[in-house]
Amino acid sequence: MTEAVGDRALCARDLACERDGRVLFAGLGFRLEPGMALQIVGANGAGKSTLIRTLIGTSSDYTGSILWQGVPFPEALPALRASLLYIGHNAGVRRGLSPLENLAWYGASAGDAMSALESVGLYGFEDVLCQQLSAGQNRRVALARLYLPDAPSLWILDEPLAALDVAGVASLEAQMTRHLQRGGSVLLTSHQPVAVAPLQKVDLATFQVPTEALQEQGYGG
Ligand SMILES: Nc1ncnc2c1ncn2[C@@H]1O[C@H](COP(=O)(O)OP(=O)(O)OP(=O)(O)O)[C@@H](O)[C@H]1O
Numbered sequence: 001m002t003e004a005v006g007d008r009a010l011c012a013r014d015l016a017c018e019r020d021g022r023v024l025f026a027g028l029g030f031r032l033e034p035g036m037a038l039q040i041v042g043a044n045g046a047g048k049s050t051l052i053r054t055l056i057g058t059s060s061d062y063t064g065s066i067l068w069q070g071v072p073f074p075e076a077l078p079a080l081r082a083s084l085l086y087i088g089h090n091a092g093v094r095r096g097l098s099p100l101e102n103l104a105w106y107g108a109s110a111g112d113a114m115s116a117l118e119s120v121g122l123y124g125f126e127d128v129l130c131q132q133l134s135a136g137q138n139r140r141v142a143l144a145r146l147y148l149p150d151a152p153s154l155w156i157l158d159e160p161l162a163a164l165d166v167a168g169v170a171s172l173e174a175q176m177t178r179h180l181q182r183g184g185s186v187l188l189t190s191h192q193p194v195a196v197a198p199l200q201k202v203d204l205a206t207f208q209v210p211t212e213a214l215q216e217q218g219y220g221g
Pocket residue numbers: 019020024042043044045046047048049050051
């Protein structure tokens with residue numbers, strides 16, 4: 001089933017996600033258009049990372065529909081992945097490699113990688129093994145991918161602000177804003193406010209399944 005020609009959105013409709021057979025949320029819907037950001041908020045364990053895994057196609061424990069550019073999952077997954085820059089909770093940094101080598105692994109030229117590392121404040125650390133860097137510096141290595149030229153259009157970022165200092169947060173917010181202004185889109189989770197615009201918020205608390213309903217499913221006390 002193909003939707004309107006020219007649809008460039010990531011769209012979820014009546015989405016319910018499970019983890020180990022337990023429904024985390026249900027009835028969730030959103031539409032993320034180019035040029036917009038969407039922040040998923042929710043308490044620890046609410047299901048933010050589970051939602052993200054569902055949206056990038058690595059978890060299929062869901063009901064409802066997800067569409068990328070008008071095409072439903074799973075048919076849309078190859079096209080979505082071709083447009084996707086995903087940075088997960090564990091950041092995907094190979095700790096036995098240097099920052100420069102990590103970016104080379106993602107296909108960056110040495111010049112582009114150096115420039116991106118400079119943008120995230122890692123000039124001078126480019127050849128240090130990541131296992132010798134701090135948590136915040138490792139997060140910056142991961143985020144340097146967002147500063148490479150020709151970055152994909154859809155950014156899905158799980159807790160990108162975690163471990164960043166105040167200046168690092170401001171720099172990342174500015175880079176996300178530039179990405180939106182270029183027509184890209186950003187879906188992120190964060191426990192803290194994110195200063196990018198335009199920003200929609202989806203609070204998973206709104207879509208939690210009532211305890212009685214979970215008990216009817218045989219979960220909880
Ligand atoms: N490794 C795991 N094995 C089994 N169940 C898990 C595991 N990780 C999470 N869960 C379950 O899935 C639920 C949702 O977890 P998820 O990681 O999606 O939450 P989250 O909103 O991203 O949490 P946080 O803010 O703490 O990162 C949790 O409440 C927990 O019950």
